[in-house]
Amino acid sequence: MFLLAASYYFYINIKPVYALLLAGVTLTTYLFTNLIAKARSDRSKSLLLTGAVVLTLLPLFFFKYFNFVNEGIFTLLNYTGLHLSLPHLSLLLPVGVSFYTFMALGYTIDVYNEEIEAEKNFGIVALFLSFFPVVMSGPIERAPNMFQQFKGKLQFNYEMVVGGLKLMLWGYFMKLALADRLSIYIDAVFKNADQHVGSSLLLATLMQPIRVYGDLGGYSLIAIGCAKVMGINVIPNFNRPFFATTMSEFWRRWHISLIKWLTDYVYTPLSFAFRRYGVWGIVIALNLTFIISGAWHGAAFNFLVWGFIQGLALSVEMLTRKNKDAFEDRFNLRKRWWYILFGCVFTYLLFAFSLSFGGDAATVPEVLHIFKRIFTDSVHMPYKDGDTMLYGFLAFSIVFLKDFMEEYYPGRVLLFNNKNNTVRWLSYYCVIFLIFYLGIFSGEQFVYFQF
Amino acid sequence: MEKEEIVNKLTPVFRKVFADNSLVITEELSALDVENWDSLSHMLLIAEVENEFAIKFKLKDLNKMANVGDMIAIISSKL
Numbered sequence: 001m002f003l004l005a006a007s008y009y010f011y012i013n014i015k016p017v018y019a020l021l022l023a024g025v026t027l028t029t030y031l032f033t034n035l036i037a038k039a040r041s042d043r044s045k046s047l048l049l050t051g052a053v054v055l056t057l058l059p060l061f062f063f064k065y066f067n068f069v070n071e072g073i074f075t076l077l078n079y080t081g082l083h084l085s086l087p088h089l090s091l092l093l094p095v096g097v098s099f100y101t102f103m104a105l106g107y108t109i110d111v112y113n114e115e116i117e118a119e120k121n122f123g124i125v126a127l128f129l130s131f132f133p134v135v136m137s138g139p140i141e142r143a144p145n146m147f148q149q150f151k152g153k154l155q156f157n158y159e160m161v162v163g164g165l166k167l168m169l170w171g172y173f174m175k176l177a178l179a180d181r182l183s184i185y186i187d188a189v190f191k192n193a194d195q196h197v198g199s200s201l202l203l204a205t206l207m208q209p210i211r212v213y214g215d216l217g218g219y220s221l222i223a224i225g226c227a228k229v230m231g232i233n234v235i236p237n238f239n240r241p242f243f244a245t246t247m248s249e250f251w252r253r254w255h256i257s258l259i260k261w262l263t264d265y266v267y268t269p270l271s272f273a274f275r276r277y278g279v280w281g282i283v284i285a286l287n288l289t290f291i292i293s294g295a296w297h298g299a300a301f302n303f304l305v306w307g308f309i310q311g312l313a314l315s316v317e318m319l320t321r322k323n324k325d326a327f328e329d330r331f332n333l334r335k336r337w338w339y340i341l342f343g344c345v346f347t348y349l350l351f352a353f354s355l356s357f358g359g360d361a362a363t364v365p366e367v368l369h370i371f372k373r374i375f376t377d378s379v380h381m382p383y384k385d386g387d388t389m390l391y392g393f394l395a396f397s398i399v400f401l402k403d404f405m406e407e408y409y410p411g412r413v414l415l416f417n418n419k420n421n422t423v424r425w426l427s428y429y430c431v432i433f434l435i436f437y438l439g440i441f442s443g444e445q446f447v448y449f450q451f
Numbered sequence: 452m453e454k455e456e457i458v459n460k461l462t463p464v465f466r467k468v469f470a471d472n473s474l475v476i477t478e479e480l481s482a483l484d485v486e487n488w489d490s491l492s493h494m495l496l497i498a499e500v501e502n503e504f505a506i507k508f509k510l511k512d513l514n515k516m517a518n519v520g521d522m523i524a525i526i527s528s529k530l
Contacts, residue, residue, distance in 0.1 A: 113511050271490075272510050275498040282491050318491055 003127055003150075003230070010132040011095075018094035021059050022130055028055045029104040030125045033111040037118035049112045053105060060101045063093050068299035096135045098296060102261055104129055107143035109265055116144050124150050133226040137219055137448040139237040139257035146232075154231045164228030166416045166428075171221030173431055175446070176439030177395040179214030182207045184388045184440070190362070193370055198377030201370050208355045209348065210396055213241060216255065219446050235260075240403040245343025247313045250351060258296075262289050279319065286318070287311030294358070302364050306357035313350060391438045398434070452530050457504075457523050464503050468496045478520030504530065 012019045032052035039045045107128070110116045119125050128146050129135070189196050189204040196204075220237035227234045237257050244250035251259050267289040274281030287308065294307025317324075333339040356367045405413050415427035458476050466474050469487045482488040488496075500522070501507055506529040516522050 113514055115514065268513070269510055271494050272497070272513060275494045275501075278495060278498070279491070282494055 001123060003132075003154075004123055004130065007127060007130040007132040007135065011130060011135060014095050018097075021094050021097065022100060022135075023126075025056055025059065025100060025104050026126045026129045028052065029108055029129065030119075030122050033108055033118040033125075034120070036108070036111050045112060049108065052108045056101055056104050056108065059094070060097055063097060065295075065299045096137065099138050099140055100129045100135055102140050102258075102296075103142075106140070106261060106265055110143055116147070119143075119147060131227070131232075133223040133230075133232075134234060137216070137223070137446060139220055139223065139235050140261050141234060141257070145235065149232050157231055160231055161229050164225040164230075167221045167225030167228060169225075169428065169431055169435075170416075171218045171223075171225060173395075173435050173439075174214040174218030174221065174399060176218075176435055176441070177214075178392070178399055179211050179218060180440035180442075181388060181392040181395055181438065182211040182214065185385055185392065186211055188385065189383060193362075193366070193373075196383055197380040198373040198375070199380060199382040202374045202378055203382045205356055205370070205374065206349075206352050207392075208359075209242070209352050212355070213238065213254075214395075214399070215446055216448050217241075219448065240407050242348055242400075243344060243403065243407045244347050245340055246317055247310070247347055247350060248317050250347050251310070251314070254351075258293070262293055266292055282318070283315045286314050290314070297358060300363075302357045302359075302362065302367065305364055306354055309354040309357065313354075395434075395438050452527060454523060454527070457526055460503055461500065461519070461523070464499045465496070468492055468499055476519055478523065479518055481518040500526070506530065 217238040239253040241253040270285035290307040290311035294303040
């Protein structure tokens, strides 16, 4: 009860009106899940599910896609000679709507699939959808995991409080010292792309994934850590993504909660529906899933291109997997360090370039123009911003080193979890000092708050 | 249809989908035990099994299949 009050207090503080929207989605979810559970026939169950899905998606569609669809349709009509238009609405996207909508949908579908019973306690459902550490930007939680914990008695647990604070500390480092630092360079270049040489554009393009990792990855750790302090375990969102050697592995390590959600509620039903078409059915399902993921990130054509590139890359990997496995076995490549490095670099480059389409800043022709410049105009030295580059590089090296050790030598070097008190406290202070020394404190926003 | 009969009909389907002519079907067999059993081949398997028995699964059934035993139970409930 206290957590629910705190969560709504937190949300109302951001924008009171939008709390009504959250409450509306909660009420819809509560009512429909209980109706689905009570319905006798399969037909009424699926009718109720359809109703719930449409109603839950309504706010998201209205706030996020109204202008996109509106302008898209009327531009098309213009070509046919009809000059009509509805007004362009300048609405601010309600914070977290993309996230709690998905959580609500997931829960409703779980009830329909009889994976979980419909919750009778309205407070639990309300807390699930408004839980303040995750309501703004995820991780996109699941009802079975959260309900169970909310129903248990929350007790002060020293281990969890300390563990949570450690995660938060590291999250702040990733956000303030890494993401916000790199943002200075990236924004400086991309906001005036025309005035920068190709090599600057290339450098900024290559920095993008690290910035998003610092931003969303750091945010996720803060959210997960904050929940942990209160005794609630939230699912992880990132798992050292830059050590993935293929795109399919990358997507098991990057924004995990979103991808798992999409796999369960979009990809699986789609591939099931298309199963008669064999391998091509799966390819279509994969591409549609990532195009939907692109649309979820933003209502613009460039996000669809971003999604399509991911779908395409994953389809190619899937179709060539058997041959690739045989090739790797034949030459015994899987344990070779240079082969692993090649896989990591190739995956990183593919993701970095595709990410150019995954932002609000540039339209598709602009991105293609940037690519052209990168490949034709990279002979000059890139734009230098000494402090930003030095501090950014330092912060990146620290994050990279930590991830590298955890990936290849787990448990070998312990700092935050060292048995020795002195080492442990020294490392806390070190990171706190580094946050103040390398961090940016001008109130930068989190990138994913806009989604 | 008896369990044994279902297993007999399933065996060639599994062998074809996973390209393994020595695959032996047991009730405990699951995706963890078969090398090529991933999300792609799983959907192909589902479609082939449906053809073989002339039945249709629901998405709900899919979530309940943790191993071959579950699959056999669901098949026999549809025959």
